[in-house]
Amino acid sequence: MVHKAKLSEIDEIIELKLSMFRESGYMDLLADDAKQRIRQKYIHLYQNDEAAHFIVKDGDKIMACCGGFIKSDIPYCFFKQPFYGFIGDVYTVPRERTRGLATELTKATIAWLKSKGVRTIRLLASEQGKPIYQKMGFVNTDEMALALQ
Template identity: 30%
Template sequence: MIDVRQAVPEDARELIRLRKVMLDSMGDDPAPSGEWERTGVTILERQLSGRDGMLAAFVVDRPDGTGLAVCVVGAVDQRLPNPRDPTGLRGYVYNVATDAAYRRRGYSRACMNALIDWYATRGVSAVDLRASAEGEPLYAALGFRRTDEPAMRLHLPAP
């Protein structure tokens, strides 16, 4: 049995370390270290403290040491409702990351199932994520499907 637990504020540094593992695996060059990591730790410490209940992370501890083997992080976004989405609650999976030594053990699937259950208990009607080619089979097996919704993005200059 895989021992999945909900992350606590003390896990924030490990969650950001695993986020960098994920980012490194998606690009040609490693993600640079920097202020984004400190900011991420601060955000996670605050949001995992349970004050707003709109973000959760599920993790598996390394079975042979300290730290985390895998994590998933997701949030609830309150949008305006519409006839097909009467609550306006949407989920977004920010990252699924597994240290290389712990892959292919079912840890990510177990954590994703825990996150999906967490969304369901909050009345979330749809969950979105961006899938890497490596992760897409897992997400498809969990019921995620590609959408035909057009997406656009505007990047604003930093203040």
Template identity: 30%
Template sequence: MSVRRAVVADAGELARLRQLSLTCPAVPWTRPREVLDGPWVEECQEAIATMLRDQNAVAAFVVDVGPGHIGACAMGLLLPRLPGPSSGKPFNGDISTVATDLEFRGRGYARAVVTALMDWMVASGCKGISLASSPEGEPLYASLGFAYDDPRMSWRAR
């Protein structure tokens, strides 16, 4: 297995894997949620392509499983932060998507791409890294040192 940093030409495959990641069931190991196709998939592909052009703020790491086919990915962003008494590091990291095609699960691909993304974030000056996990992903993230130690409130526009 070889992990590489994604490029703009990978945007279509990354959008496909993002759609796959959204099908994770709310209840562990049950039937996947249905995520309908629509204009959002093409918009996602365009957004990913635009984001990947900024090599200093966004990265995705992938495992290729055939020509033009990515079997796993992890995408994340560096979020600027103000220095505080506990750290002057300039960024927090946010892992926005981790996905592995069903046929390639259980081979360590997700661990490899998440580890590569975390390494990039730390080398870029991250104080901390956050993500939202499906129940199936929790054991992987816990083994990489993620923990539920900072509950937060959030708001979403309707």
């Protein structure tokens, strides 16, 4: 049921990502060329084995996805373990929700990140997702944000 996405499936994954942004109300924050930039970035990350998506399909259509990304931004790049994992692009098409697909995909993504030597995983959780991630062992951190207007 769950399998690792191929590079040829990246365009469909990007469409699901854009659906997630639409549903979250963040579409207006994206650059006009966001779709092309996401595609270029994902291709680069896939080719360098720094990203993978796990998907569930119904026939030839992706119903749910979850992405794992190896990140090494500041300040983590200065640590003994200079990288961490990030989970994103967790999305299930509306008619397939509440079946546990996102949980199953997240577990597969965690296993992939662990196989890459990742010891810490971060993510941004929606209010609906927080209880699911907490059941999986994720905890709130001390990170804070300031939105500048």
